[in-house]
Amino acid sequence: MRTSTSEARLRALIDNEAARAGFDAVGVVRPDAIPQAPERLRQFVADGFHGSMDWITETLERRAQPSVLWPEVRSIVVLGMNYGPDHDPRGILAHKGIGAISVYARNRDYHDVIKGRLKDIAGKIVARAGGDVKVFVDTAPVMEKPLAQAAGLGWQGKHTNLVSRNLGSWLFLATIFTTAELEPDEADVDRCGSCRACLDACPTNAFPAPYRIDARRCISYLTIENKGPIPQEFRAAIGNRIYGCDDCLAACPWNKFAKTASEAKLIARDDLREPALADLLTLDDAAFRALFSGSPIKRIGRDRFLRNVLIAAGNSADAGLLCACRDLLSDPSSLVRGAAIWAVARLDADLATSLCVPAIVEETDPDVLAEWRSISSLSKVHA
Structure with missing residues (x-):
């Protein structure tokens, strides 16, 4: 044409x-x-x-x-x-006391x-x-x-x-x-070849086949779109990822041709590059909104974000986070309370077991009760 x-x-x-x-x-x-x-x-x-x-x-x-x-x-x-x-954003995954935020959201x-x-x-x-x-x-x-x-x-x-x-x-x-008529460009062609680096990099096996993704298993979905508790089977694999996941993107060999983006163009947030879990665990709604003003993270709200941070805290093996996690056992949000139970149990199983019976008597939310009862069941198995 x-x-x-x-x-x-x-x-x-x-x-x-x-x-x-x-x-x-x-x-x-x-x-x-x-x-x-x-x-x-x-x-x-x-x-x-x-x-x-x-x-x-x-x-x-x-x-x-x-x-x-x-x-x-x-x-x-x-x-x-x-x-x-x-840098390779996966490097932060080795630092368990720091929250890993997806590159785009920084x-x-x-x-x-x-x-x-x-x-x-x-x-x-x-x-x-x-x-x-x-x-x-x-x-x-x-x-x-x-x-x-x-x-x-x-x-x-x-x-x-x-x-x-x-x-x-x-x-x-x-x-x-x-509505303007413009000459179209030619479509690009697939150049992945036999490479499967991105598929193998996924911590939760979210790809049932090449070119297909099951969002229900994807950490980005679980920490952002998912509004409920994070399923037990994925919690350990999430590690310290508190908003999204870059593993499959970062693993792509074609990134060797990528250019570093201009911080001025994207308006970078250096304070979101390596946030300490200890600081994030103390966020109330006002502090959350202030910290994430202008950030895509703000849209998931404080409760979903604290749920993610608590999962990371539970994976940290850092006893110094125990008190902050325990304080969140009485949070007004059932989503936060449920995640706090898991975090406390991971950091101090004996403490979680000792809190179980009175908590089950007082709790009314079914999801939170299920978390407490899973602790109770485990304690009976190991008794």
Whole structure:
């Protein structure tokens, strides 16, 4: 297809403005370029791999086909922003008294950082070409990863995330839907080959097969999307990961080509790089909100976050955290109380056993009672 002069100029403007806004990759795709995506998404849901993320099922049709989300769309601009770290984030896992926060969340909320820049680019598209635009950053029912592959930004690796030859696995994705006609780019091809480094790196075996993920087993899901207690079978494997998990991303060999992201571009939070569990265990709601103002972590709320920190404390083998964990046994949140029981039992099994009987008499929440009763059952087995 021959590109008109006006289309070429519009594309040049988009490329220039994207680079000016800090994006590292840009491509264009037609809205009908991912015909295989609907069936893959339906299978993901049919297998129950979405867990409690009901918003996926509720937006299934719009998510599967961009033209259902917005019938007027003619072209989709897909943009990628590198957030590659200057170190291997898995190194912190050996320091059990420190909370491991996923690399992307150690910066200001990327939704806020990126959306304003997208709107600026979108406004220039309208000024040049007229028509209408819509911008999306992760929160809308848009399948960014298959669209990004179709637009030539990279390919969906065996860990289901996008991999770029130039930027590795560290990419934020965003889209601009436009009524303007633009020449699409060529799709990228899969370059994973026989490598399975990302699959083998997963602490909880969340990949039932290459290119398939069971979110219910994924630490990112368990610590962020999951609203209830973390299942017993995954707690030890979580280690000191208190928000998300970077293991499969960090293991990707293509990261050798990744560039370290500019801290100025992402607005880095140095105070979230190596937070001490001892400090995090004392957070009340006001302190939590103050600490995580402007951070994506704020959206899960203090109770879910403290649940995660308590699991990490229980895995730390640090008796110095015992008092703080014990104090949280009487927390107003049942989610926090339940996690505190597990943490105390891991740090001092005898203490947990001694607290069990009176606690069972007073507790009313079924999940917390189940935690106490599991301690009681264990004590009887070992008696």
